[in-house]
């Protein structure tokens with residue numbers, strides 16, 4: 001997949017691109033609904049003998065439009081999004097810098113410069129996609145703005161169990177610790193990339209070494225608590241238990257520092273500095289303040305058994 005960063009104004013000429021079927025959207029999560037939109041573009045590209053492309057934006061439009069918090073946490077920060085879109089077999093990924101100038105483009109200007117101007121012959125987006133200044137362009141105005149230069153598909157809302165699949169819903173589920181439900185909407189377990197950093201060196205002493213993870217990006221983290229996870233270290237996946245939280249047994253609540261740490265089953269070896277991936281499977285319990293190390297380690301032992309049991313039963317289900 002070729003990744004192209006685009007700014008407004010850009011100097012590309014239409015002739016520099018092969019004809020494309022282009023999927024448009026912010027796509028945070030690359031969830032099942034997003035996947036439908038992208039696969040629809042890919043299918044059109046295959047049918048017509050064109051290239052498939054995805055156009056997304058960075059940063060999130062609400063950062064520039066000032067509607068929400070300045071700092072947004074993502075289900076799939078840009079690098080994660082790139083990886084997932086690449087895995088879908090898309091030929092081109094356009095990442096458009098979402099600036100005030102870009103946001104001020106009239107819908108027709110956006111279409112002229114970023115759709116027709118890139119030689120897109122077909123556009124696919126969710127039915128509620130908007131474009132151009134104040135989001136005035138909608139899937140109903142696209143026909144008019146297309147100037148007959150491309151066709152388009154508006155992909156209908158995807159619902160699972162009568163619930164719309166959306167980034168907002170996935171955030172809601174993650175913030176309640178419901179990582180299993182989130183993975184139903186994502187079509188894969190929720191994943192986080194990060195680097196192993198040093199912690200307080202207490203883990204090994206208490207019999208449960210824990211690899212402390214610094215997230216590679218501003219991920220939307222699941223609710224604090226203890227989870228059964230899989231962690232990829234040096235190209236191999238291992239099962240483990242993860243605590244995400246503030247470690248109230250040892251730390252004062254006055255200076256809360258969030259830590260993410262995984263005790264990896266059947267593993268030994270130093271992995272500081274390694275890049276890892278963590279897949280979240282199920283929340284086992286909330287974080288607690290224990291009266292001392294003995295109580296904590298007894299509980300971690302039970303967490304471990306619960307996680308082992310969870311993965312064993314998953315294997316029996318044949319879902320692993």
Ligand SMILES: Cc1cc2nc3c(=O)[nH]c(=O)nc-3n(C[C@H](O)[C@H](O)[C@H](O)COP(=O)(O)O)c2cc1C
Nearest residue numbers: 199200201202203210241243247248249263287288
């Ligand atoms: C499965 C698991 C569950 C944990 N649960 C708690 C908890 O409920 N409360 C708490 O204060 N710390 C909890 N911890 C964090 C431990 O306090 C932490 O791993 C230990 O202090 C070692 O920290 P270090 O890696 O920085 O040395 C948990 C850790 C693991 C691996």
Ligand SMILES: Nc1ncnc2c1ncn2[C@@H]1O[C@H](COP(=O)(O)OP(=O)(O)O)[C@@H](O)[C@H]1O
Nearest residue numbers: 199200201203204209210211264268269270271
């Ligand atoms: N089974 C294991 N699970 C997690 N980390 C392990 C394991 N075995 C060895 N390690 C190593 O030990 C470190 C964790 O030990 P710990 O005493 O908790 O130190 P720290 O406080 O620096 O995390 C990990 O970063 C990793 O390098």
